[in-house]
Structures are given as structure tokens and as C-alpha cells.
Amino acid sequence: MKRILIVDDHPIVRRGLADLVNGEPDFEVCGQAADANEAIECVRLERPDVIICDLTLNGTHGLDLIKRLRSSDPDIKVLVSSMHDELVYAERVLKAGGMGYINKQETVDKLIDAIHAVLAGNVFLSDKMTERLLRRRVGNASDVGDSPVDALTDRELEVFRLFGEGQTTKQVADYLKLSVKTIESHRENIKGKLGLANATELTRRAVEYVLNEQS
Numbered sequence: 001m002k003r004i005l006i007v008d009d010h011p012i013v014r015r016g017l018a019d020l021v022n023g024e025p026d027f028e029v030c031g032q033a034a035d036a037n038e039a040i041e042c043v044r045l046e047r048p049d050v051i052i053c054d055l056t057l058n059g060t061h062g063l064d065l066i067k068r069l070r071s072s073d074p075d076i077k078v079l080v081s082s083m084h085d086e087l088v089y090a091e092r093v094l095k096a097g098g099m100g101y102i103n104k105q106e107t108v109d110k111l112i113d114a115i116h117a118v119l120a121g122n123v124f125l126s127d128k129m130t131e132r133l134l135r136r137r138v139g140n141a142s143d144v145g146d147s148p149v150d151a152l153t154d155r156e157l158e159v160f161r162l163f164g165e166g167q168t169t170k171q172v173a174d175y176l177k178l179s180v181k182t183i184e185s186h187r188e189n190i191k192g193k194l195g196l197a198n199a200t201e202l203t204r205r206a207v208e209y210v211l212n213e214q215s
Contacts, residue, residue, distance in 0.1 A: 002119055003030035005048035007039045007065070009058045017052060020108055027115065036060035036068065043069060050118050055082040055089060059177055063096045063154045070097035079118045081111070088147065090129045092154055100124030149209065151193045159186045164206030
């Protein structure tokens with residue numbers, strides 16, 4: 001029996017995932033966590049075979065959690081399940097140490113396939129994302145799927161997305177447990193990398209980005 005830990009800040013999502021996983025004869029949910037600290041404690045106590053983790057967690061980005069988990073256990077297996085754009089985040093997940101990415105809109109069968117793949121030590125991505133990474137590997141840098149947003153660091157991308165959700169600089173700072181000055185520095189870096197002249201342009205671009213993710 002393979003043990004699965006679910007990390008998501010939405011109780012209904014955790015419950016739904018747990019029911020799906022427990023419905024499989026060779027899986028059992030060994031724990032659930034709503035944030036990074038709970039996840040780290042659950043990993044310490046339960047030693048799961050696979051962690052299913054969302055990207056958006058209270059106070060911590062999922063990418064940061066993956067890095068923390070991998071620093072303490074390089075063999076830990078993490079599958080990200082998220083609503084965010086795979087073309088933007090999947091490669092970042094792999095670089096952070098995750099082993100797979102599946103969109104929450106995928107079917108139950110696809111989720112089970114993803115868990116089995118990660119358990120076997122394989123990377124799981126959509127066919128579209130796999131093709132994109134293969135094109136990059138053979139030297140096609142002009143991949144049409146590339147976006148200027150790819151130039152942002154993981155933290156800058158999280159700040160950018162939060163601005164797109166309508167949060168103020170102070171709200172972003174409070175959510176990420178960072179200083180306002182740090183968020184302002186990230187904002188300036190984002191403007192420079194995306195070629196934006198002012199805060200209004202940044203907000204407009206960020207809102208468009210979030211809306212595109214949700215469409």
C-alpha cells in the first residue's frame with residue numbers, strides 16, 4: 001500500500017482528493033496539510049511515498065515548499081496538482097525538485113496515472129508540455145509557447161500573480177510574510193523584465209495574465 005500526503009489550502013479540495021486516492025486499492029492517504037509547516041511536520045511523522053501539492057498555499061508558494069522538502073530529503077517525490085498554467089509553472093516545478101505537474105481540470109484516471117508515474121520514479125507532464133521541453137532540448141529557443149513571464153523568478157512570478165488578483169503591495173507583503181520594501185523591489189524587477197513603464201501597466205498586464213490562466 002502506497003502512502004499519499006495531500007497538501008492544499010482548500011479543505012474541500014483536500015477531502016475530494018482524499019476520497020479519490022483512498023478509492024484506489026493500492027493507495028491510502030496518510031495525512032493532509034493546509035500549509036507548508038503542516039506539510040513538513042506530516043512528512044516527518046508519516047514518511048509518505050508521494051506528496052500531492054498545490055502551488056498556492058497560505059503564506060508559502062508550493063515551489064518554496066518543494067525546495068525545502070528536497071533539501072531535507074533528496075529522494076522525496078512531489079506531484080503538483082494546480083489550476084495554474086502548466087506552460088508557465090511545470091518547468092519551474094521540475095527545477096525546484098518536483099516530479100510531475102497535473103492540472104486540476106484533468107480526469108481522475110489521469111491523476112491516478114500521474115501518481116503511478118511519480119511512484120515509479122518517472123516525470124509526469126502533459127503531452128503538450130513534454131513536447132515543448134523536447135523542442136528546447138534540441139535547441140529550438142524560439143518556441144512559440146515561450147512567454148516574457150518566463151524571465152521572472154519564482155518569487156517575482158508569485159508577486160506578479162497576486163497583483164493580478166487585485167492585491168495591493170501591502171496585502172502581497174502580508175500574504176507572503178515579506179516587507180513592503182521587498183515587494184516594491186520585486187515590482188521594479190518585474191517592470192524591468194516585462195518592459196513595463198509604470199505600476200498601472202504592471203497591474204493591467206498582471207490582471208490579463210490571471211484572467212488568461214482562468215480561461
